[in-house]
Amino acid sequence: MSTDTNLELLRESIAHHNDPETRDQYLDSYSEDLVLHGADADGLEELRAFYHTVWEAIPDLTVTIDNAVAEGDEVGARYSWSGTHAVTGEEVALDSGLTWYRFEDGKIVERWVAEGTGGAIRDIVTP
Template identity: 40%
Template sequence: MSVAENKKKVLALYKAFNERDLAEIEQVFAESFVDHSTPEQAVGPEGVRTYFAMLYDAIPDLRITIDDLVAEGDRVVIRTSWRGTYAESKEAVYRSMIQIFHVGQGKIQGEWNEGGDLLPKD
């Protein structure tokens, strides 16, 4: 895939997230997708779908804004802002995040990220 196609794949991820389109996850993530920064997340689209569903339940109005997008070869780096309100406490939440995606064979294969958690740890 070209760098432009890799960027489009990552942009499709954020569009799907903001539109709550969990079905699109199958088109974006490889079956072997690994989130290297979240080792407890299940491999593949199912792990992503489960994580997104948890976020939607905890922060129903969560939106992600793309601040920067840079790509070279099979890597796409994106800086985003996440904003919303916790359903239970009504407390506003914000975080900035940087993610590095490995895109290959038309799908996102892996991810590394920096930016902290949105959901409180037990």
């Protein structure tokens, strides 16, 4: 796959994440054998459960890719996200997250999350 294709796959995945009607497709671009680094999840099923918890807490969550770079089979993304907490009604935001992805045959097979990102998300989700 080309770097442009991998970047487009990531952007499509994020578009699903942002659309409550297609959120269940968000992780379709991930391999069943996904390896996670720095995440509060071990494998695809735990990652899926994590996102369902996040979407329940912040139903209008929107992720914005602020910048992305691609080289070879890897894509790095700097992003922000915002939404409204379902319990408190407060606007919540993560100003800067960093995630690195490795693709194989059109699927994300490995993902690195910047240290502290999971804790920051957990703090926002849990009022």
